[in-house]
Amino acid sequence: MKPNDFNLSGFLPYKLAVLASRISKVLSTIYEERFGLSMPEWRVLVHVARCEKVSVRDIHNCVNLEKPRVSRAVAKMVEAGLLAKTASTRDQRLVEIELTEAGQRVLNDIIPEAMSFQARLMGAFSEDEASHFDDLIEQLHDELDKHANAPRRSSMDTNISD
């Protein structure tokens, strides 16, 4: 094939980027329009809800956000009254972030909608298709792990610290 015939629309990295971007845009209307949250804030909210007393570093490691983004998201949510932040007693460098009652209420409102959106998305998927899709995604991650310059796959959700 001649280089000039190369077509982006059949190129896997492009296809995934477009699909992911489209999905994210629709999802964002759920937390943005209704609750004034940005994407980083949405991710922080969800993670803090599941793992109490997390540090900025924890969040950074678990939800694929750069440290500055986490720090800024947390600051804004503390300001908005959704999160509470206190210095850890054991390690003064660390910070302990937790949900406030207001934050809990927002979470309670958002999660059902997020899940319903996901259900709608995968509406046409059979059980087998859904799990097969996950398998293929895993295969791609495994391949990426081999790349030296690939930002090492984050140790998702194992919540190593504390």
Add this chain to the structure above:
Amino acid sequence: MKPNDFNLSGFLPYKLAVLASRISKVLSTIYEERFGLSMPEWRVLVHVARCEKVSVRDIHNCVNLEKPRVSRAVAKMVEAGLLAKTASTRDQRLVEIELTEAGQRVLNDIIPEAMSFQARLMGAFSEDEASHFDDLIEQLHDELDKHANAPRRSSMDTNISD
């Protein structure tokens, strides 16, 4: 399930965002480190190579980039000598963008690497798996099309105008 147990790592929009971002980051080293191109510039290059004499609007419609991004990418590539830009004779508003020889040389260098990267990525996929993966992606797009607020799927590559 309690809202607090909601786990991002099993949430489709999140999984796709992380995967796409990871792939894009590795891909970007190919055109960034070696040729000094940004992602928008990479997309513009490829599209202009395939469809000669395109307008900014064409590119915008075909490669999922906002108009300002296309405009800026083109400007920088003209500056770098990779593209030539002339006003259309038929419609003075339009612009006709084409590859220069230098641009063609860069393309010739990049495309094989991009394709080899894709091949490496899908290395573990069988024929069936690859096509099934595409099917599932299509199903998700179809579902997104139903969403009113979904940025209408771009009329990819049909190159309607001129």
Add this chain to the structure above:
DNA sequence: TCAATATCATTTCGATTGCAACGATAATTT
């Protein structure tokens, strides 16, 4: 024909982003 509307590419402007640097605290080494 000529006013009103639409389309195109660019630019402006405020907001967001990531990298690197920073101050503060802990851990390690000598």
Add this chain to the structure above:
DNA sequence: AAATTATCGTTGCAATCGAAATGATATTGA
């Protein structure tokens, strides 16, 4: 213990981005 090194969260800064405004040209409609 003192000094060096590492880690944590935050901030400065330059670059990038998108929504809306702008100026220029085409198209439509009265």
